[in-house]
Structures are given as structure tokens and as C-alpha cells.
Amino acid sequence: APARRRRLLAVVLGLAVLLAIELRWPWLRPLRDRIVAHVAGVPFFGQLSLEAWIAVVFLAAVAVCIALLGPLRRWLGQRDTSYARGFVVLLEQPRIDSALAFIVLFRAGESFLMKMRLPFLKGPGGMDDATFGFINGTLGWSVTLVATLIGGALIGRHGLRRWMWGFILAQNVPNLLYAWAASNDPATLGNVVLGAVVLVEDFGAGLGTAFFIVYLMRCVDPRHKATHMAVLTSIMSLGFTLAGVVSGFIAEAIGYASFFALTFLATLPSMLMIRWVPYLDHTRADELAATAGGPEVRPAGTQPTGLTAGGESAEKTTQA
Secondary structure, eight states: OHHHHHHHHHHHHHHHHHHHHHTTOGGGHHHHHHHHHHHTTSTTGGGSOHHHHHHHHHHHHHHHHHHTHHHHHHHHHTOOSHHHHHHHHHHTSTTHHHHHHHHHHTTHHHHHHHHHHHHHHHTTTOOOHHHHIIIIIIIHHHHHHHHHHHHHHHHHHHOHHHHHHHHHHHHHTTHHHHHHHHHSOHHHHHHHHHHHHHHHHHHHHHHHHHHHHHHHHHHOOGGGHHHHHHHHHHHHHHHHHHHHHHHHHHHHHHOHHHHHHHHHHTTHHHHHTGGGOSSSSSOHHHHHHHHHTSSOOOOTTEEEEEEOTTSOEEEEEOOO
């Protein structure tokens, strides 16, 4: 217990230092400047901010973990803590390397697009702050929410695989609308046309979110649900972070039209690897039950209620 408290304290202090650097506290500014000066001469990477460097390091750490799943699994297996057991169980899942790669890549195209959407609409598009806030905030948020609810309802009724390609394409194809808008004179298209492009993309993103959240839930072992969801959602966010590191450089180098076309190309790796991705037809709990030859493994407080119309397991929480 004392050792665990010391490790927890070290993590908290480390996060506090990172937060202090991020907020540019005056008494830490010399340290920040010294770190930035050491990497300023590195080609390309020297142009990155300290925050971007932190993101690159975290992404590299995830890539190393995926490449060294075997040794990492053995190392964690020697630690007798609930957190270590949760990680070991996650890493022992069949084809977990494919699942983790898919999770990182799934929203790559959208991540690049989202980082440069505001500069494009307010720059070449000539959209003012009030109009952008109304379209992207009020209307866009509402459209995304409605699409996510619709997507969740359709998946619950017919199953994940039936709607898989429809939702994935709905998320990725609208990127080409931005490429079309950028290839014309965006300012002459007007706010109505540009706003329609934004809302179509937001609706597709909502459907993609519905698919992705359901997929993440399928990867979770019910015995370590909280730990697994925390790890998987953290890995998911790395794609957004990396996009923020390089998207500005790419857009400046090749122009908005080519950049938005490139965001669609960035979606192809995740679509091409669909056939190797696990848990599209069943959940981790179903897999455990089939392996054990016993009843389905479910979290405490739930019981099976049969199958939905799409042949998928449904569950309800028992009342206390």
C-alpha cells in the first residue's frame, strides 16, 4: 500500500508539472524555454510546441506498447494489482493488436479535418465568428447529437455489422465536400453552402461516433469494464492529438484543397483493415462464454434477455 501511494503521488506531481508548463506559469517559464531551445534545431520537430512534443511522445509510447505486447503482457503479469490485472486481461484478448490499431486509425481523417476546419471557414471561407459559432456550435452540435442517437437506435435494432459500412462511409466521405469547397473560391460559395457542408459532415460524424462507441464497448471485458474503457478511449484520443501536431504544417505546404483530399485518404487504412478487426459480430463477453462453455459472462447486476432482431445479445439491469 505505501508503495502504491508513492507511485500515485509521483503520477499526480508529474501531471501537475505538465499542467503548470501548459499554463506557462512564470516561475516555470525558464524551464519551458530551456526545453524548447534544446529541440529547436531538430528538422521539422523543432517547429513543434512543447505540447505537441508531449503528444508525440505519448503516441510513440502507444506504438511501442502495441509492438511489444508480448513482453509487456509478461511484465504486467508479475504485478499483483487490480490495474495490472485489467491491463493483462486487455492485452490477452485475441487480435487485440488489430483492435488497438483500428481504434487509433478509425478517426484519423476526421481528426485532421477538425483541426483545420475553423481556419478554412474563417480564412478563405470568409465566415465571421458569429456565423461560425451558430453553424458549428448550435446547429452542428444538435445535428451530431441527433445522428448519434439515430445511429445507436439502428445498431441496437439491426446489429453493428448491418450498419457498419453505411456509418463509416457517412463519417469519411463528407471530407471530400471540403475538398470540393476548397477547390472553388470558398468565399463565393456563401455561408449557406459552407454551412450545409459543415452540417453534412457533423451528421456523418455522429453516425460514426455511434458505431465507434458501440465497438469500444464490445472490446471491453465485463470484469474490468472501467479500466478497459479508460484505456481504449485514451488511445482513441491520441489520433486527435497527433492530427493537431501536423495538420497545420501539411495544410500550409499543399493547400486546403489537397489537404482535405488527404484527410479522406487518411480514412482508408482503417477501412481496409475492417476484415481483420475482432468483435464486429460478437462482444468480448460472448467470446468468454463460448471459451468457458458456460453462461455468458456479464457484469454484476445484469441478466440476458434474449436476442434483438439483428441477432445480438441484449441485456437489462436488474432492479435492486
